[in-house]
Amino acid sequence: MPTPHPPHDAAPLAERLRAQGLRLTSQRQRVLAAVAGLEHATPEAIATRLREEAGPDGAAPDTSTVYRTLELLERLGLVWHTHLGKGAPVYHAAEHPHLHVVCAGCGAISSVDPALLDSAAERLAAELGFSLDVGHVALSGTCRACRDRVGTEP
Amino acid sequence: MPTPHPPHDAAPLAERLRAQGLRLTSQRQRVLAAVAGLEHATPEAIATRLREEAGPDGAAPDTSTVYRTLELLERLGLVWHTHLGKGAPVYHAAEHPHLHVVCAGCGAISSVDPALLDSAAERLAAELGFSLDVGHVALSGTCRACRDRVGTEP
DNA sequence: CTTACTGCAAACACTTTGCAAAGTA
DNA sequence: TACTTTGCAAAGTGTTTGCAGTAAG
Numbered sequence: 548m549p550t551p552h553p554p555h556d557a558a559p560l561a562e563r564l565r566a567q568g569l570r571l572t573s574q575r576q577r578v579l580a581a582v583a584g585l586e587h588a589t590p591e592a593i594a595t596r597l598r599e600e601a602g603p604d605g606a607a608p609d610t611s612t613v614y615r616t617l618e619l620l621e622r623l624g625l626v627w628h629t630h631l632g633k634g635a636p637v638y639h640a641a642e643h644p645h646l647h648v649v650c651a652g653c654g655a656i657s658s659v660d661p662a663l664l665d666s667a668a669e670r671l672a673a674e675l676g677f678s679l680d681v682g683h684v685a686l687s688g689t690c691r692a693c694r695d696r697v698g699t700e701p
Numbered sequence: 702m703p704t705p706h707p708p709h710d711a712a713p714l715a716e717r718l719r720a721q722g723l724r725l726t727s728q729r730q731r732v733l734a735a736v737a738g739l740e741h742a743t744p745e746a747i748a749t750r751l752r753e754e755a756g757p758d759g760a761a762p763d764t765s766t767v768y769r770t771l772e773l774l775e776r777l778g779l780v781w782h783t784h785l786g787k788g789a790p791v792y793h794a795a796e797h798p799h800l801h802v803v804c805a806g807c808g809a810i811s812s813v814d815p816a817l818l819d820s821a822a823e824r825l826a827a828e829l830g831f832s833l834d835v836g837h838v839a840l841s842g843t844c845r846a847c848r849d850r851v852g853t854e855p
Numbered sequence: 856c857t858t859a860c861t862g863c864a865a866a867c868a869c870t871t872t873g874c875a876a877a878g879t880a
Numbered sequence: 881t882a883c884t885t886t887g888c889a890a891a892g893t894g895t896t897t898g899c900a901g902t903a904a905g
Contacts (some may be wrong), residue, residue, distance in 0.1 A: 570859055571905050591894075609862045614715065614895065630786050632838060635848030635894060648831060657829060663821050667840075670817060677802055677811070686821075687837035693828030725880050745869080763887045768870065783888055786894095789869065 563623045574608040578616040582626050582638045586655055587647075589635035590614055631656065631685045647685035654691030656685070704842040707743045717777045720845065728762040736780050736792050741801075741810055743789035744768055801839035806847030810839070 560579055561571050577600070581593045588596070594613045601607035608616070617638055620626040628636040631649050639645075645658045661681040668679040713723050714733055718809045731754070735747045742750070755761040762770070771792055774780040782790040785803050793799075799812045814834040822833040 568859085572860065572904075575860070589894090606862090611863085611896075612861055615860085623734055630784060630838070632784050633790065636787065644760050648825065648829070648833075650831070651834060651837065657831070659825070659829075663824060664818075669815050671802065671813070671840075672840070675802070675811060675813075676848070677804070677842050678848060679802075679840055679842040680805060683805065683841035684784070686818075686825075686833055688825070688831050688833040694830070694832060722884085726879075726885065728886070743869095760887090764869095765871075765888085766886055769885085 560625060562622070563625070568618075575616055575619070576612055577608060579620055579625060579640075582620070583640040587631070587637040587639070588616075589637055591635060593617070593638065598700060604605075624674050627682060629682055629685055632687055644682040646681050649685045649687050650690035652689050652694055652696070653686050655690050655692075657690075714774075714777070714779060717779070721777075723773075729763060729770055729773070731764050731769055733779060733794075734776055736771075736774070737794040741785070741790055741791040741793075744771060745789060747771070747792065755776045781836060783836055785840055786841060800835055802846055803839045803841050804844035805841050806843050806850070809844050809846075811844075 560575065564571050564575070565604050577597055578593060581596045581600075582588055584698050585592060585596060590610070594607070594610050597613070598607040617626065617628070621628065621638075625641050627644065628638045628648055630636050631647060632651070640668060644661060644664060646661045648657045648659055649655070664679065664681050668681065671679050673678040714729065718725050718729070720792075732747060735750045735754075736742055739746060744764070744767050748761070748764050751754060751767070752761040771780065771782070773774055775782065779795050780792050781786070781798065782792045783797060783801055784790050785801060786805070798815060800815045800817060802811045802813055818833065818835050822835065825831040825833050
């Protein structure tokens with residue numbers, strides 16, 4: 548079983564930055580750690596978490612830095628993001644990609660095995676030459692609870 | 702083969718509005734017609750189109766009216782929208798729902814048969830009690846052209 | 856020391872809301 | 881007339897950008 552909250556091993560970050568002549572900064576380390584420690588983290592949520600961690604006196608990375616850093620980390624392959632529908636995208640630590648399923652009624656998010664779309668991906672590849680990126684968007688629908696609720700509360 | 706630009710039969714609109722004690726206005730007719738006449742229309746694109754149709758002197762519906770109207774038309778089942786990723790959602794006339802596939806590289810949009818996800822939908826229903834709304838989000842990936850371009854222009 | 860990075864503030868894109876005037880039934 | 885809609889203007893999110901000062905290598 549995977550470690551719940553990996554204390555974020557910073558090594559890959561330092562390496563990949565160095566490989567491109569980029570610099571290791573505390574902001575970059577902190578943003579990466581925040582993404583790793585949160586689930587389905589929006590940029591806003593990440594910024595908030597960083598402010599909490601910094602405390603009332605400490606300085607947290609600026610919002611614009613959070614955005615810029617997320618973009619960078621994604622280019623480096625350390626994080627990825629998914630659009631859950633409307634609103635802000637959510638970021639994940641790179642590890643095991645997964646597919647999201649969101650309830651349009653209550654917003655509940657489930658993670659499912661990306662293999663769910665394997666056959667669809669194969670058909671798209673064969674018929675359109677299109678290679679599916681399973682993780683980048685979430686599937687939308689209605690969860691059992693919301694479906695049961697129909698008719699119960701008009 | 703389907704009619705290219707159906708001249709938008711307004712009957713269903715009038716009926717459904719009346720059925721709910723709502724009113725038929727020219728704005729509502731115009732917004733519906735614009736959605737029917739455009740493909741993958743964002744609210745902004747719809748507003749622009751309406752401005753063009755109104756001409757330099759005529760009055761086009763206000764942006765806020767466009768948003769309110771799209772929401773209404775969707776409740777009435779006359780249009781539906783899809784999130785293509787980041788940015789504004791796109792609206793479609795209700796008719797035949799379809800699934801969108803977007804290239805992350807060039808933004809090209811393909812429409813595919815929703816049946817593509819039938820087996821995935823069945824598994825989600827069986828395993829999670831989740832009913833998939835196939836049209837609400839687009840699948841993301843890379844189209845053949847963008848894939849071929851990799852390595853050609855670094 | 857050189858050049859990348861950050862914080863700040865302002866601008867942007869997309870939507871929503873309150874309210875008085877206008878329009879439909 | 882009674883009640884729904886609209887337009888306008890302003891406020892709300894979510895995100896990006898220009899730039900001068902700060903800091904990593």
